[in-house]
Amino acid sequence: MKKIYSASNLMEAQIVLDLLEHAYIPAKIFNQHAQGMAGEIPVHHARPEIWIIRDDDYDRARQVIETYENTPINNAHIHCPSCGEENPANFQLCWKCGGGLEVAERCQS
Ligand SMILES: [Zn+2]
Missing domain, CATH: 2.20.28 (Rubrerythrin, domain 2)
Structure with missing residues (x-):
């Protein structure tokens, strides 16, 4: 297990997770319940994190995420x-x- 990404919110975490899964990179979201449903808990230190299951996928996963980050908004x-x-x-x-x-x-x- 390796941490690959720290998302700014759960939506972003879910997007990255989907992208990784499409690249056949198994991954999990941690801290996904850190944000209160109504957003009343400001937790800067508990962002949703994406962890890849297989350490060997790290380089490929980084590429997927870099592509995502470089996609024009x-x-x-x-x-x-x-x-x-x-x-x-x-x-x-x-x-x-x-x-x-x-x-x-x-x-x-
Ligand atoms: Zn829908």
Whole structure:
């Protein structure tokens, strides 16, 4: 087990986890319950952390995360067709329910 990333919030942690899983890198989120549901607990020191299961995946996982970090921020939003949650338009999967967003993208174009 190796810590690969410290996310600023649970949504970001979930995105990174999905990206890693798509690259066949098993990973887990820790501290995912550190943030109160209503956001009333300001915990700077307890950010959600992504840990990879296999240390050998470290270099590949870093590449995945660097690609994610270098992706230009797109301010457009789309709504998940499954749960209705708002997602950045460049997402392929809903951060909340994991549903595919391709349908929503097609509707926009
Ligand atoms: Zn959803």
